[in-house]
Amino acid sequence: MPDVENALYADARLVDLYDLLNSGDWDHRFYAERIGNQPRQVLDLGCGTGTFAVRLASAGHRVVAVDPSEMMVSYASRRPNAAAVQWIVGDARSVPHSPPFDVVTMTGHAFQCVLSDYEVAETLRTVHEMLVPGGFFMFESRNPVVRPWESWTPALSARSVQSEQHGPVSVFHHRISVTGLLVELETHYVFEHGITHLINKSRLRFTPHEDLADAIATAGFREIEWFGDWDGRPFQEATSSEIIAICRA
Template sequence: MSVFDDPGHFGRLWADTYDLPGGLPDPALAVEFLADLGGGGRVLELAIGTGRVALPLAARGVTVEGVEASPEMVAKLRAKPGGEDLPVAIGDMADVPVTGPYGVVYLVFNTLFNLVREQRQADCFRNVARVLAPGGAFVIETYVPDPAGIDRDEQVQMREVTEDSATIRLHRYDRAAQTFVRQTVTFDAGGVHLHPFAMRYMWPEQIDEMAGQAGFHLAERYADWDRTRFGPDSTSHISVYRLG
């Protein structure tokens, strides 16, 4: 069994540094988009993490709940203003371990791809369909894979070099499986430190097909949270799926 099959792996490894400045996008536009879509009903964030989107959305008066596999991430959320008030189920987002119904379920910042097995991605859609209210929406934000970025089996990047440490990042791709493993390696006086990460990426049309198998249809697609028109040169997408 791979460490990437453990849904809490990411949070245990990254919770302490996840909120550092410069690492995460400003949630303001996502919050605006989701608040408009919510329609006053309950909203569920899968992989709620440290509350980057959920907390400002709740501050808008939206009833937000969450699913998160990592107690370490939830502890960071709880330490923030308003974090103690959000109901969060600890569990695998692919299982959607809540009952619903929810007017909106959302999964942002490429996190669908953190499910590294195709079957688990399909499970996520099927279980969202189970908890979504009639007329509700499932919102997904991911990047659009760039074939030029995965045309080699391996890639090595120098990340940081100081007088005390050096950090490199290595990628290995499996293009047939549409997966990659990334290892961030830091060398310092304390030894060698490994931070592994993996994804199973999909193109938008593949996500649409998987959604369709769970009973969803694509209702809206934009290039960003500002509702910019999605086109062939878009590098990301915000997709809104509805049942039926």
């Protein structure tokens, strides 16, 4: 069984499966509604396979999309209408700061891949510097208070999908450890055609709401609007599954 750190971003078979396994658009719809219809300069950080970036560009926004995975960006750049997006392999530091952006987004819980206190502070500071005065940074992180990792077990997380390219694929999570704010897990992919078993190892940071608020304010953001789910309900620390932050520079 090949066993690769962050194989999700480096194995073409797993990149092919990404959209199928993340097919809901409630988060993209939520952010797109708040960006609005007036054409804006938007940076999509951690763009993945490019679904949201292309959606925004198709709606008339000027979009730059960046991701550290060359394979993800290559996949994204072959989407219909992808030519309307400027694609960059890298991170926030790889993006030209001029012209400044009206909006910066990080969807798909990409913010949780920023693991250390220093990296969180540096990411927030860099994003703030990229924004026009009054611009917005929009992102989400899972709420650690509700302990979502407790359901990341083979028994509770197992599901199966049908891929056009690869046939039936069974998927499940296996939590390895919880250390401080970091959760380490494996995601297993069993391709029934060919009996191939791939494992993606990853680590995610679960920052408490209060710490997140402090870090956002320290980076220079003036206002933060908090939501607890994609239906727009306010954040409730004890029960909300998400910590969704709309931060004004």
